[in-house]
Amino acid sequence: MKTYDAIVIGSGQAGTPLAKRLAMAGKKTAIFEKGLVGGTCINNGCTPTKAMIASAKLAYNAAKCDDMGIHIKGFTVDLPLIKKRKDGIVKTFHNGAQKGLEGTKGLDLIFGEAVFTGAKTISVKLTDGGTEEYTADLIFINTGAKTIIPNILGLNNIDYLTSTSILELETVPQHLLIIGASYIGMEFGQMFRRFGSEVTMLEASPRALPKEDEDVSEEIVNILQGEGITFYADAKASLLGKKTNGEIEAELLIAGKKKHITCSHILIATGRKPQTEALQLQKAGVTLDEKGYVKVNQKLETNIKGIYALGDVKPGPAFTHVAYNDYTIVHRNIVAGANLSIKDRLIPYCMFTDPPLGRVGITEAEAQKLNINYKVAKLPMEHVARAIEVGETRGFMKAIVNADTKKILGVAILGQEGGEIMSVMQMAMMGGITYDEIRFMMFAHPIYSESLNNLFMKLES
Numbered sequence: 001m002k003t004y005d006a007i008v009i010g011s012g013q014a015g016t017p018l019a020k021r022l023a024m025a026g027k028k029t030a031i032f033e034k035g036l037v038g039g040t041c042i043n044n045g046c047t048p049t050k051a052m053i054a055s056a057k058l059a060y061n062a063a064k065c066d067d068m069g070i071h072i073k074g075f076t077v078d079l080p081l082i083k084k085r086k087d088g089i090v091k092t093f094h095n096g097a098q099k100g101l102e103g104t105k106g107l108d109l110i111f112g113e114a115v116f117t118g119a120k121t122i123s124v125k126l127t128d129g130g131t132e133e134y135t136a137d138l139i140f141i142n143t144g145a146k147t148i149i150p151n152i153l154g155l156n157n158i159d160y161l162t163s164t165s166i167l168e169l170e171t172v173p174q175h176l177l178i179i180g181a182s183y184i185g186m187e188f189g190q191m192f193r194r195f196g197s198e199v200t201m202l203e204a205s206p207r208a209l210p211k212e213d214e215d216v217s218e219e220i221v222n223i224l225q226g227e228g229i230t231f232y233a234d235a236k237a238s239l240l241g242k243k244t245n246g247e248i249e250a251e252l253l254i255a256g257k258k259k260h261i262t263c264s265h266i267l268i269a270t271g272r273k274p275q276t277e278a279l280q281l282q283k284a285g286v287t288l289d290e291k292g293y294v295k296v297n298q299k300l301e302t303n304i305k306g307i308y309a310l311g312d313v314k315p316g317p318a319f320t321h322v323a324y325n326d327y328t329i330v331h332r333n334i335v336a337g338a339n340l341s342i343k344d345r346l347i348p349y350c351m352f353t354d355p356p357l358g359r360v361g362i363t364e365a366e367a368q369k370l371n372i373n374y375k376v377a378k379l380p381m382e383h384v385a386r387a388i389e390v391g392e393t394r395g396f397m398k399a400i401v402n403a404d405t406k407k408i409l410g411v412a413i414l415g416q417e418g419g420e421i422m423s424v425m426q427m428a429m430m431g432g433i434t435y436d437e438i439r440f441m442m443f444a445h446p447i448y449s450e451s452l453n454n455l456f457m458k459l460e461s
């Protein structure tokens, strides 16, 4: 049995920096990784998708640049080259993360799958062969999440794609059927449509992105449909089968009615579930919730003292910046004796469709439920000078404000640079800057944020 001061399971967006900082603080630390250092974000999540989305944006611009007075005589999409560029970026990020761990004094990077054998004991099936037993007083679980595979008749008889395997395609699918229309479905749907695929999207809920306001989900669907994507809400695949010519036949249930389509590829984008099964946390006495997430308190400690869970493996929004923020909280509490918690932290996010959706705070629907005196400001991107100048006027800016205190409660910016404009508003929310101050604040002309003046002017009428 090898003894450490601290053990980190999983080298994701929380585990990697945490392991380094613990070792740098003098704690003898081991980090276990069953796959690739850097976890989902770097290897098969944010980094590769955003790299490929950048290529898709160029294809879109090339296709429509005639309107802007630039004529390109035809263009082709070179998916192997797009993949190669993406692979190069991923490799750089991955190698940097691995080198960072390997170069930290007092930190052992051990490749293998960790399984709990007791309260503070872990057995690791080493990637190079054999098993080794480990123990530490402090254990941090950062094992992330993986794709949920829905129970659809015939699915196991076809070679379906997940958000990981679709990144390896070298040929553009002729017709991509996407099951699930949330972040993953939307980002890949638009990307492959722009690469030239016919794209059909199915969403089981009555509308896409059911957690967003209705006007937001409606506008995003309009944008995707405007680019030629076929979208069905209240829709599921009920039966899938392979035809003799290799095509996939799909029986769909749309609002209870059957419809048959033929496609070449299927992407499963029906959500993700925590990677806790293999950990055998019951042996450590750690409590999971009904969906398999590790239950934690506001300091991210589980019911077992000294065992913590960070990132996607615990309940709550699953984003890279949340996992990273989890690390900063746990690290400062343990190493610097701080008393920080995740309570009331403002969680922004950005869906990287084009235009993107930047979101922070409450939605209009949530404001209604809270029974507060609120007002809604909304400005179409068609009225944003910068958007008109650059030729991308799809979407709108929307803010929910408290009518009494004038504080900003929530923002949805569906438009060019939506994530960046949202971050300006996030800073305002954190700093207590009120909407009437932003109404008259001087912004540089003509940036997108300048139109926040006009957004809040809408509240004067």
Ligand SMILES: Cc1cc2nc3c(=O)[nH]c(=O)nc-3n(C[C@H](O)[C@H](O)[C@H](O)COP(=O)(O)OP(=O)(O)OC[C@H]3O[C@@H](n4cnc5c(N)ncnc54)[C@H](O)[C@@H]3O)c2cc1C
Binding pocket: 009, 010, 011, 012, 013, 014, 015, 032, 033, 034, 035, 036, 037, 038, 039, 040, 041, 042, 044, 045, 046, 049, 112, 113, 114, 115, 142, 143, 144, 145, 163, 184, 275, 278, 279, 310, 311, 312, 313, 318, 319, 320, 321, 323, 352
């Ligand atoms: C396609 C896609 C696109 C995304 N895009 C964005 C985006 O644009 N912005 C954003 O904020 N978020 C995005 N996300 C979500 C983001 O990737 C995750 O929220 C983030 O990676 C979670 O980090 P984590 O540290 O919790 O876990 P992960 O990064 O998943 O890391 C967990 C690590 O633990 C390892 N592991 C698991 N079990 C064991 C075990 N038993 N023993 C040893 N090692 C183990 C895994 O191999 C993995 O390396 C995206 C996700 C996907 C799938």
Ligand SMILES: NC(=O)c1ccc[n+]([C@@H]2O[C@H](COP(=O)([O-])OP(=O)(O)OC[C@H]3O[C@@H](n4cnc5c(N)ncnc54)[C@H](O)[C@@H]3O)[C@@H](O)[C@H]2O)c1
Binding pocket: 150, 179, 180, 181, 182, 183, 184, 185, 187, 202, 203, 204, 205, 208, 209, 210, 235, 236, 237, 269, 270, 271, 272, 317, 318, 319, 349, 350, 351, 352
């Ligand atoms: N830009 C970003 O920040 C970004 C990008 C991609 C992924 N992510 C993260 O990855 C996580 C997973 O994303 P996701 O989009 O897979 O999951 P999700 O949980 O957000 O959405 C899954 C969708 O699939 C639908 N669905 C479920 N079963 C279905 C079925 N049988 N048929 C049709 N529809 C079905 C659900 O109603 C839901 O809308 C998200 O929680 C997000 O945090 C973030």
